[in-house]
Amino acid sequence: MDDHEKIDKARERIIETIAQNIHLYGLVPSSGRQFGTMFFQNEPLTLDDMTEKLGMSKTSMSTSVRALSELKLVERAWKKGVRKDLYKVTDDWYQSFIDLFSIKWQRSVTLHLVAIKKSLAELEELFQDPALSEELREVVQIDIDKLKYMKDYYNWLERVIDAFEDQQIFDLVPKFEDSNKNAKK
């Protein structure tokens, strides 16, 4: 194995690991491979570069790079004289992780809260109805309690996301381990 192959092997291991884990971002392995491949290039790549390096169709590269961009794992780059679109991996991975929450989880939290408020309002109105049977009133009360629990939970989750977004998470967990952490004050 020559030196170049050694480097490739070391890179491939990382790329494959990314590919196998990127489902946590809601992406498929081939997008992970694309991301990993871009990561080890020291120049931004065009769609045609990717097609060649990954042996996949240009259409796939296009849709896939868009998915990566939406999650801010990849961003456009510019280089004078190059007319094709260029892409490179975002260099702040901490921010990428935060963006994942901002984008995917925040959306989910919002959808849940909207649904919860709507259902809660309906059930509370029903609860006020004097014509409601005693039996159903109990059922409604239980559901209301459940929805209130959900509401508290999603409000918490929203505040967690906010804490990531405005960088407070780095107060709790600094980027680099505090070496004094285990020392006596």
Next chain:
Amino acid sequence: MDDHEKIDKARERIIETIAQNIHLYGLVPSSGRQFGTMFFQNEPLTLDDMTEKLGMSKTSMSTSVRALSELKLVERAWKKGVRKDLYKVTDDWYQSFIDLFSIKWQRSVTLHLVAIKKSLAELEELFQDPALSEELREVVQIDIDKLKYMKDYYNWLERVIDAFEDQQIFDLVPKFEDSNKNAKK
């Protein structure tokens, strides 16, 4: 629309919202529907109950409830005299969220760190080799720097997960909003 239908409609909205968002847990909508349905039952359910309520095969219910259990979204329950397995949704959703990280993300972090350390060791050895061409030496140096960045990132991520696991996250983001937060001290 009678009262019972009103209740069902309020529940269905929530169940469908869960179904549409559970992909964040790596599960498919039908598992979300199963989870949501269980959530509104006040008694633990058997696989046959689920089959009936969701109109799906028992095999599906079995595999699906296992997936939900692995993520600790549901858990087994016991009721005297009932021979069938019973399942109920876990009642601490905050803990479920934390468990998601412990289970899915921790695993991913570990896999990445293993791969990174391996590749890093290989590249560092290669870098020591006096026979390495000057040109490749530069390439190796750049890759080493990239891997070190990844390593720092995944170490941070691991500490974030730990901060969730040992409940420190609740110091940063309490379960219930601190009402004094916006008041002057």
Next chain:
DNA sequence: TTGTTTGTACAGTAAAAACTGTACACAAAT
């Protein structure tokens, strides 16, 4: 033991998602 009941392994099918190739709109170059 023999007969029931319950959960799941496994093979097959149906449904969904990923991927490709063509065709075309838009932009830049001549």
Next chain:
DNA sequence: ATTTGTGTACAGTTTTTACTGTACAAACAA
């Protein structure tokens, strides 16, 4: 205005994943 180059919409295909039905092993009952 015409030609050339680039990205993507869209339809069709392949591949993957979800789901079903059967068959069976394990646990319990009689």
